[in-house]
Amino acid sequence: MPEAAASAVSDTPAVAGPLREFWQSYAQNRGAIIGVTLVLLLIALALGADFVAPHPPNEQYREFTLTPPMWDEGGSSRFVLGTDPVGRDMLSRLIHGTRLSLVIGFISVAISLVIGVTLGLVAGYFRGLTETVIMRLMDVMLALPSLLLAIAVVAILGPGLANAMYAIAIVLLPHYVRLTRAAVIAEAGKEYVASSKIAGAGTWRLMFNTILPNCTAPLIVQATLGFSSAILDAAALGFLGLGAQPPTPEWGSMLASALEFIQRAPWVVTYPGLAILVTVLAFNLMGDGLRDALDPKLKR
Amino acid sequence: MFTFLLRRVALIVPTFIGVTVLAFALIRLIPGDPVENLSGERGMDPERRLRLLHEFGLDKPLPVQYGEYLGHVLQGDLGTSLTTHEPVLTEFLTLFPATIELAFFAMIFAVGIGLPAGILAALKRNTVADYAVMGVSLTGYSMPIFWWALLLILFFSVQLGWTPVSGRIAVQFDIPTATGFMLIDALRSGDPGAFKSAVSHLILPSIALGTIPLAVIARMTRSSMLEVLREDYVRTARAKGLPHWQVVLVHALRNALIPVITVIGLQVGLLLSGAILTETIFSWPGVGNWLIHGVQSRDYPVVQGGILLIATIVILVNLIVDLLYGVINPRIRHA
Numbered sequence: 001m002p003e004a005a006a007s008a009v010s011d012t013p014a015v016a017g018p019l020r021e022f023w024q025s026y027a028q029n030r031g032a033i034i035g036v037t038l039v040l041l042l043i044a045l046a047l048g049a050d051f052v053a054p055h056p057p058n059e060q061y062r063e064f065t066l067t068p069p070m071w072d073e074g075g076s077s078r079f080v081l082g083t084d085p086v087g088r089d090m091l092s093r094l095i096h097g098t099r100l101s102l103v104i105g106f107i108s109v110a111i112s113l114v115i116g117v118t119l120g121l122v123a124g125y126f127r128g129l130t131e132t133v134i135m136r137l138m139d140v141m142l143a144l145p146s147l148l149l150a151i152a153v154v155a156i157l158g159p160g161l162a163n164a165m166y167a168i169a170i171v172l173l174p175h176y177v178r179l180t181r182a183a184v185i186a187e188a189g190k191e192y193v194a195s196s197k198i199a200g201a202g203t204w205r206l207m208f209n210t211i212l213p214n215c216t217a218p219l220i221v222q223a224t225l226g227f228s229s230a231i232l233d234a235a236a237l238g239f240l241g242l243g244a245q246p247p248t249p250e251w252g253s254m255l256a257s258a259l260e261f262i263q264r265a266p267w268v269v270t271y272p273g274l275a276i277l278v279t280v281l282a283f284n285l286m287g288d289g290l291r292d293a294l295d296p297k298l299k300r
Numbered sequence: 301m302f303t304f305l306l307r308r309v310a311l312i313v314p315t316f317i318g319v320t321v322l323a324f325a326l327i328r329l330i331p332g333d334p335v336e337n338l339s340g341e342r343g344m345d346p347e348r349r350l351r352l353l354h355e356f357g358l359d360k361p362l363p364v365q366y367g368e369y370l371g372h373v374l375q376g377d378l379g380t381s382l383t384t385h386e387p388v389l390t391e392f393l394t395l396f397p398a399t400i401e402l403a404f405f406a407m408i409f410a411v412g413i414g415l416p417a418g419i420l421a422a423l424k425r426n427t428v429a430d431y432a433v434m435g436v437s438l439t440g441y442s443m444p445i446f447w448w449a450l451l452l453i454l455f456f457s458v459q460l461g462w463t464p465v466s467g468r469i470a471v472q473f474d475i476p477t478a479t480g481f482m483l484i485d486a487l488r489s490g491d492p493g494a495f496k497s498a499v500s501h502l503i504l505p506s507i508a509l510g511t512i513p514l515a516v517i518a519r520m521t522r523s524s525m526l527e528v529l530r531e532d533y534v535r536t537a538r539a540k541g542l543p544h545w546q547v548v549l550v551h552a553l554r555n556a557l558i559p560v561i562t563v564i565g566l567q568v569g570l571l572l573s574g575a576i577l578t579e580t581i582f583s584w585p586g587v588g589n590w591l592i593h594g595v596q597s598r599d600y601p602v603v604q605g606g607i608l609l610i611a612t613i614v615i616l617v618n619l620i621v622d623l624l625y626g627v628i629n630p631r632i633r634h635a
Contacts, residue, residue: 031438140318143618144611145573148591152322155595155603156329232444236577239446240592255447262450263458270454273447280442288438 025293032289038282046099053092054080057249061087066265082267084258090267093249094275100250101279104165104234105227111169113176113223120180121207125188135181138174146171150233154242161250164243168230175222183215217294224290228283235276251276308622312615317370319615323608324369327600328362378605383597388605392587397480398468399586402578403571405502406510411564414514418521418560422529423548433518440515445574449508449581456504463504466583470497509578513567520563524556531555558629565621569614 026032045052055061061079065087068075075082081090123131141149153167187193188211196210237243238252246257251272258268353359357368372378378388414437421433457465468482469475473494475485483502486494528534529552537551576588583589587606594602 136314136318139315140322143315143319143569143615144322144607145569145614147573147576148607148610151576151591151595152326152603152607155600156326228442232442235444236446239444239577240580240595242595252444252446255450259450262454266454269447269450273444273450276444276447277439277442280444281439284438284442 022293026289029289029292031285032292035282035285035287035289038278039286042098042102042279042282045095046102049095049099053089053095054078055089055092057093057096058088058247059092061089063087066261066268068265069267072267081271082265084254084268085261085265088247090271093254094251094271096249097251097254097272097275098279100161100244100248101231101234101276104161104168104250105230105283108165108168108172108230108234109223109226111166112172112226113219115169116173116176117180117212117219119173120177121184121212123177124181124184125203125207125211131181134177138177141170141174146229147233147236150237151240151242154237159237159242159245161244161248164234164237167237168233171233172226172230175226176219179218179222180215183218184211187211187214221287221291221294224283224287228280228287231276231283232280304626305623308619308626312619315615316612319608319611320370320373321366323604323611324366326604326607330600373608378608379601381594381602382599383602388601389609391590391602392606392609394480395585395587395590398482398584399572399575399579399588401481401483402502402505402509402584402586403568403575405506406508406571406574406578407513407564407567409506409510410513410517410567414517415521415560417514418518419525419548419553421518421522422525425526430522433522437515437518440511441519443511443515445508445511446577446581448511449504449578452504452508453581463500464497466581468498468501468584469494470501473497505578505582505584508581509571509574512574513564513570516563516567516570517560521556521560524559525552528552528556558625561628562621562625565617565624568617572610572614 026036061083064076064079064083066085067079067083067087069082069090070077070080072082079089079091081094083089084093119134123134144152149171150164150167153170154163157163157166184207193206193210196206201210234243234250235252235255238250238254239256241253241256244250244253246253254272255269258265258272262269350359357365360368376389378392380387381391384391417433417437421430424430453465456462464470469486473486473489473491475482475489475494475498478485478488482498483495486498489495531552534547534552537547542551572588575584575586576592578584579586579589580592587610591603591606591610593599594606
């Protein structure tokens with residue numbers, strides 16, 4: 001039956017590339033698909049905030065203070081999610097808040113990743129006293145609950161958005177250092193590293209070009225999950241008045257500044273919180289999916 | 301066992317020293333020295349400044365200053381609050397029972413619901429029940445708890461009027477402080493109304509604070525149960541014809557609990573930092589609220605002492621968890 005044989009051959013997919021293979025394994029997880037869709041949507045919203053938002057985020061419509069959402073009594077389609085106590089459009093502020101939150105997540109994670117990976121590489125590659133010093137320091141940082149450490153850093157640097165990002169970067173640091181160090185130690189004994197060394201590769205080349213690319217999977221997962229804890233911690237700091245300061249449309253500080261109106265106008269509190277929840281959830285779903293797809297060993 | 305114990309205890313010494321260095325550095329890294337802050341807007345003539353610096357010991361080399369600081373800390377002297385002029389340690393110890401009480405009930409809530417939910421999800425794997433538990437757990441894990449607390453207040457206190465909005469007990473009850481634990485003190489006062497009031501004040505903060513640990517415990521219990529249910533001894537137990545509940549509760553659960561207990565222990569740090577937010581929202585007079593006030597009013601001895609004390613507690617609890625783990629899982633002792 002030549003026909004059947006031919007169709008059987010054509011049905012067999014071409015040898016899957018690594019990306020395709022990854023996607024097939026990732027796409028099996030429904031939650032992960034929801035997560036990545038939401039994340040892409042949020043990124044689009046953040047990039048296009050200026051075009052998507054119906055109003056400028058800090059424009060005060062004084063005659064429309066505390067207008068309810070449009071589906072509530074007294075609401076208007078001009079302010080879909082209502083307005084805040086000084087008459088700013090909630091929806092526009094939330095959309096601009098998306099940009100802010102993603103930027104906070106990105107910068108904190110990027111700073112933390114660069115420093116953490118370098119320290120982890122150094123600790124895992126050189127071992128000895130260097131490793132002991134670095135790892136003990138990380139232990140101290142891990143002994144402090146993350147929000148407490150962030151508060152300590154903000155207490156030193158002073159409140160503000162930039163300082164909150166540095167604080168969060170410091171809080172996230174130990175995870176990257178530990179992961180990288182463990183991966184480097186596991187990789188350093190392998191033959192490809194030895195042969196590269198024999199071939200004459202220098203220390204830096206061995207560290208960054210030979211070993212590091214083989215440690216990326218757990219780092220990608222951790223970085224994604226780091227995004228969600230960065231956004232959550234930044235919102236908590238903002239809420240405590242230690243992060244972004246008004247009138248910045250940061251979700252946590254928006255929530256805090258509207259606290260006294262919670263009974264009269266619950267929407268000023270519920271929507272910013274919902275925005276935080278959805279964003280954090282999206283990154284957690286994506287992180288879980290990436291972990292299952294990239295690193296089955298880590299699967300809990 | 302003894303060497304295991306010694307080794308674990310010895311390991312926390314460098315960590316503790318590190319935390320003291322951090323707490324010490326905290327004050328030194330803040331822009332402007334304490335004397336400058338003391339002088340306020342008008343400034344201070346250089347001679348007086350030098351005298352004050354000398355008086356506070358701030359003109360000595362940093363290692364000497366650190367040595368003196370460590371000496372004070374080990375004697376329980378953490379300085380005095382700039383706002384209340386009370387010793388920091390005394391303030392902490394007065395407020396700490398309130399935080400323990402809150403954290404304790406948050407934990408009961410988390411374990412009481414998280415553990416059965418995790419078991420249920422594992423037993424009914426890939427059913428609606430499993431998806432529901434995992435979905436709720438993931439949402440709980442991603443929850444900004446300050447917002448969650450506000451939603452709880454909005455619904456249960458404002459809409460339904462079931463629970464009070466803030467504080468530890470209604471104002472009309474004047475309960476003498478004996479233990480610092482409001483429930484015990486209220487019970488001792490012999491007034492059932494006071495006890496009822498104290499309980500109702502505890503419910504919402506405990507739920508708010510316990511939600512994230514609940515999510516973590518449910519997830520961990522589920523995955524740990526799933527792993528254990530595949531083991532040969534579980535199959536053997538089933539083959540012997542034991543009733544289903546006995547296989548699950550006696551054979552599987554006992555072994556599945558080992559990693560869960562570790563996770564429960566590790567939640568203590570999370571509870572203490574969550575307490576900062578929860579206490580702020582519910583005006584709960586505990587150490588979290590106190591610490592935030594300290595940061596906001598730039599009361600640096602409070603911030604420094606509070607961070608040192610909370611970190612020390614977390615280190616000690618982690619040590620206890622490690623030791624307990626060695627007791628319930630003998631293999632770890634020899635690792």
